[in-house]
Amino acid sequence: MKSAIPKVLHEISGRSLVGHVLAAARELDPENLVVVVGHAREKVTAHLAEIDPAVRTAVQEEQNGTGHAVRMGLEQLGGGVDGTVVVVCGDTPLLTGATLAQLAATHQADGNAVTVLTAEVPDATGYGRIVRDEASGAVTGIVEHKDASEAVRAVREINSGVFAFDGQLLADALKRVRTDNSQGEEYLTDVLGILREAGHRVGASVAVDHREIAGINNRVQLSEARRILNDRLLTAAMLSGVTVVDPASTWVDVTVTFERDAVVHPGTQLHGSTHVGEGAEVGPNCRLTDTAVGAGARVDNTVSYSSQIGAQASVGPFAYLRPGTRLGVKGKIGTYVETKNASIGEGTKIPHLSYVGDATIGEYSNIGAASVFVNYDGQEKHHTTVGSHCRTGSDNMFVAPVTVGDGAYTAAGSVITKDVPPGSLAVARGQQRNIEGWVARKRPGSAAAKAAESASRQVDGEG
DSSP states (O other): SSSOOOOOGGGETTEEEEHHHHHHTTTTTTTTTEEEBTHHHHHHHHHHHHOTTTOOEEEEOOOOOHHHHHHHHHHHHTTTOSSEEEOOOOTTTTOOOHHHHHHHHHHHHOSEEEEEEEEOOSTTTTSEEEEEEEOOOOOOEEOHHHHHHHHHOOOOOOEEEEEEEHHHHHHHHHTTTOOOOOTTTOTTTTTHHHHHHHHHOOEEEOOOGGGGGOOOOOOOHHHHHHHHHHHHHHHHHHHHTOOOOOGGGGGOOTTTTEEETTTTOOOOEEEEEEEEETTOOESSSEEEEEEEOOOOOEEEEEEEEEEEOOOTTTEEEEEEEOOTTOOOTEEEEEEEEEEEEEEEEEOOOESOOOEEEEEEEEEEEEOOOOHHHHHHOSSSOOOOEHHHHHOETTTTTEEEEEEEEOEEEEEETOOOHHHHHHTEOOSSSSOOOOOOOOOHHHHHTHHHHHHHHHHHHHHTTTT
C-alpha cells in the first residue's frame, strides 16, 4: 500500500478493510471471533477495540505463513475447538455474510473435514489454484502460484483463502504442516492434502460472484473494491425505493440508511450514520456526515456534520452545518449560512450570508441577512438566545451572552450587546450624518464629482 497506515486499516465505504470482514463474520453469530495480528499490531488492536470490543486477538510474532497464523489463533482458544472453524482473510472487504453462511452450510451438509471457498476468475495470476480429481471432481489440493507448474497455472478456479474446518482435525493437521516450499512457510493450504491423505473428505463451495473474494494489496485494488461496494450499496437502496439520479457520482457508506422515495442527486457523498427520510431530496453536490434529514426536506449543495434537519426543512445552496446544528420542521438555512451548536425552531429562517453559533432560536423567527452571532470573546464561547416570532434586521451583530425576547425586532446595522425585552425594537447604531459638498471638495475632477455636479444641475432645473 506504500502507506504508514496498516493495510487492513485502510477504509472504503465507511469501514476499514478488516471492519468489513468482521461485519461479515458476525453474521454467522460465532461463538468466538479471533483476529490474528502481527505487523503494526498496536494500531490494529486499538482499532479492533473501537469497532468490535468483543473480538479477541492473537499475536503472530513472526509472519511464518498462513498455517502458522491459524495455529496462533487456535492457541488463543486453548489449542482446539469442537465444531466448525471458519478462517477468513482480513483484506477481503467485499466478502458477504451470505457467502460465509453458504460455506458453513455446505461444510456441514457434506460432512467435510475441510471446505474451501473457491471462485473462477478471469485472471488467476498470483492466486493459489484449486486442483481437482479429473474423474470425481473432488478437491485434491491447492497449489500456490509460485509453486505451480504451467499446467496448474492454467487453472482459473482459485483458492479464496477462506475455509471451513472441523476444529479438532484442523488443530491436529497443523502440527504436521511442513515448510519445504519456496517461502519456507507453513501454508494453511497444505492442511487439505494432510486431511485427504488421512482419509477425510475435502470439499469446496464456489462463490457466486468471484469479486467477493478479491484481496486488497495496493491502492488500485482498493479503488476498484470501493467502486464495487458502492455500486452494491446503491443498488440495494434503489431496489428498496430510493431514487439515485446518477450512481456513478454518488458515494455512500455502509452505515447510511434511507426511507422510501428519498432522492439523491448527482455529486453527493453520504457518510457515517446519515439517514435520509421519506421523500427527502439531497444534492446535488452535498457531503453529509452523521446527519439526519427529515421527511420531505430539501438539502442542496451543502456540507453537514453531526446535524439534524427537520421534516420539510430547506438547507442551501452553499450552506455549512457544523456539529450540533438542529433545524426544526419547515425551517430554513439558506445560501452562504454557517451554523454550529445551534437549535433553530420550527419555521424559523436564516436565509442569507450569516453565522449562527452557540445559539437557541425559537419558532417562526427570521434572522436578517449578514447577521453574526458573536459567540467567542477570545477565551470562552457564549450563548445567544433569540425568541419566537422575532424579526432581526440585516447586518446585526449579536454579542453573546445576549437574549432577544419573543416578538422583538432589531434594526438593521445594530450591534446587540444588551438583552432585548419581548415585543421591543432594539436600535444600536450611530446616527447618520450627511456632509454636503464633501466629494467636490475632497475629490475635485473625479467621475464622482462630475456625476454629483450633473445631478445637482438637474435638481436645480439647469438641464
